[in-house]
Amino acid sequence: MRPATAIRTYRRQWLAALAFVALSGAAPPGMAEGAWPARAITLIVPYGAGGNVDVMARWIGPELSTRLGQPVVIENVSGAGGVIGTEKAVRAKPDGYTLLLSVESTIVIAKMVTPSTVRYDGLVDLMPVTLLGSQPLALVGKPAMQAKTSEALYAELRSAPGKYSYASSGVGTSLHLGGELLKQQGGIDMVHVPYRTGMQIVNDLSGNQLDLAVLPLSMVMQQARAGKMRVYGVMSDKPSPAMPEAPPLAGVPAWRGANVSVWQGVFAPKGTSPQIVEQLNTALGQVLATPSVRRNFEDGGVTPIGAGPQEFAAFLKNEESKFGAIVAKGSIKAE
Known part of the structure; x- marks a missing residue:
């Protein structure tokens, strides 16, 4: 094939390939995008x-x-x-x-x-x-709370509607909804106290300025093991590997299935x-x-x-x- 003829043939093939791309969205040889990821x-x-x-x-x-x-x-x-x-x-x-x-x-x-x-x-x-x-949410109480177990706490909450408060990290957060689920499912009345930060809740709870709180388990493990607050249980059907000594709140029949995690x-x-x-x-x-x-x-x-x-x-x-x-x-x- 003469050079000029070869060039014309190649151009026709290339233009045909481009037309195919326009019609089908496919990329001809040599035009495919680089494999992902190609940058940060x-x-x-x-x-x-x-x-x-x-x-x-x-x-x-x-x-x-x-x-x-x-x-x-x-x-x-x-x-x-x-x-x-x-x-x-x-x-x-x-x-x-x-x-x-x-x-x-x-x-x-x-x-x-x-x-x-x-x-x-x-x-x-x-x-x-x-x-x-x-990780599951945990229901925790101040050191001065009289109830020692989740069963005893539930009985106290049932007998005294509106007497106790619980804190969360704000209205509409998963912590707030976890507390609301305990209220709704357990037929109890607790007053919600919204905070801006979880660490402030931990400080106030360990200082006996709050009754109860719903917090991620990781936020309370150290303080609970130091005796600065009481973990009544985790909102799951089984204990967390991170703190196996914290029982599931499912031990209270009314709270069975009230599972919330972050x-x-x-x-x-x-x-x-x-x-x-x-x-x-x-x-x-x-x-x-x-x-x-x-x-x-x-x-x-x-x-x-x-x-x-x-x-x-x-x-x-x-x-x-x-x-x-x-x-x-x-x-x-x-x-």
């Missing part, structure tokens, strides 16, 4: 630096970077109880380069208790990748490729299997889970149903 990945933490969620991000970030072969940059976007950072993740391009590490209050509960200000649906606008870990999971914006989501889940599973990461989780009172996209999605639907029923029955609004 941003992991949004919708809370300030130094908090529990931020600490977990820094536990998993370096290991995830190693397995993906690209830097994982943690970006703290705090404000409105996690809503602002979550909205940023929802609006991000669904290309696998922006992820979100978040919790039950922001993903599931926020839209229920602040419907006029939360403009996203965590179960619709985000894709679940991996449920990293969880959990952390990784999400991607809606529309992210399922292949990228699966690749991320595989990498995160490997991260959770790393001895140093598991040790950090367990020392922090968090049970590693590693549930993948489908199992995580089913878990989220159950969480939505459970919290939705509590909010509806209690007419709870944080606005």
Whole structure:
């Protein structure tokens, strides 16, 4: 074939390939996009630096970077109880380069208790990748409380409606809803006292300035073991490995099944490729299997889970149903 003829033939083949791309969306040889990930990945933490969620991000970030072969940059976007950072993740391009590490209050509960200000649906606008870990909530009391067991406490609460108060980290949080579930299911009346921070609750409770509180187990283990507060039980059907001496509140028949945990999971914006989501889940599973990461989780009172996209999605639907029923029955609004 003469050179000029060869050039014309090649041009016709190339133009035909481009036409095929325009019609089918396929990429001809030499034009395929690079494999993911090809650059740094941003992991949004919708809370300030130094908090529990931020600490977990820094536990998993370096290991995830190693397995993906690209830097994982943690970006703290705090404000409105996690809503602002979550909205940023929802609006991000669904290309696998922006992820979100978040919790039950922001993903599931926020839209229920602040419907006029939360403009996203965590179960619709985000894709679940991996449920990293969880820990049960604990019902704890001040050292001076006379009741020594959950059964004795329940009897006292039933006999004295409105006499006792319980603290949580704010109206509409999972801690608040955990306390409301105990009230609703147990037929008891406690006064809710919202606080801004969990550590202030711990300080006031150990100083006998509060009667009761609902807190994540990890926040109370040290103080309880030092005798500065009493753990009446955890809101789960079985003891937590982090504190096996704390009994389940299910020992009280009226509280059986009143299970509430705080959990952390990784999400991607809606529309992210399922292949990228699966690749991320595989990498995160490997991260959770790393001895140093598991040790950090367990020392922090968090049970590693590693549930993948489908199992995580089913878990989220159950969480939505459970919290939705509590909010509806209690007419709870944080606005």
